[in-house]
Amino acid sequence: MSTIEGEILGPEARVDDAQEQKVRAGFWRTLTRAASQIQFAEDVVAGYYCALDPKTPARARAILFGALAYFVLPADAVPDFLAFIGFSDDLAVLTMAIATVRGHMTEAHKAAARKALAQMRGEGTGRPGTSGPD
Known part of the structure; x- marks a missing residue:
């Protein structure tokens, strides 16, 4: 799966941007790997x-996208495959980004x-990020 189709927020949220495409391509795969280490997965x-929301200000x-790209892309300060500390730098970047833009999170x-997350845990139907079954 290279992209996630049928985002919950709808097709109007799609923008042609290389960084956005990288985030879309790897977000759910990376989140699944890191889920046990993320205490604030709902915020992420x-x-x-x-x-993805076009109503969110460009700066936010x-x-x-910068923080999510750092989370998704394999090259970062602490390799993600290292047990217990691999995602620590990613989580620090995400924490700061979320704290900075929390006022724009509706x-x-x-x-959504x-x-x-309920779908990811098997509580719903379909795969995460979709509005219906596969």
Whole structure:
């Protein structure tokens, strides 16, 4: 799966941007690998949806895409495959980004995050990030 089709926020959230495409391509795969180490997964997923939302101000979207790209891309300061510390640098970057743009994260972003996480845990139908079954 190279991209996620049928995002919860709809097709109007799609923008032709290389960084966005990289984040879309690897977000769910990386989140699944890191889920046990992320205490604030709902905020991370809500940040993902906030970044995809065209109503989010450009500065906030840029901050979120930068942090999410750092989370998704394999090259970073501490390799993600190292047990217990691999995602620590990613989580620090995500924490700072989310704290910076929290005011732009709407209830719709949070609801979409809860729904996607429930699907990821097998509580719903379909794969995360979709509005229906596969």
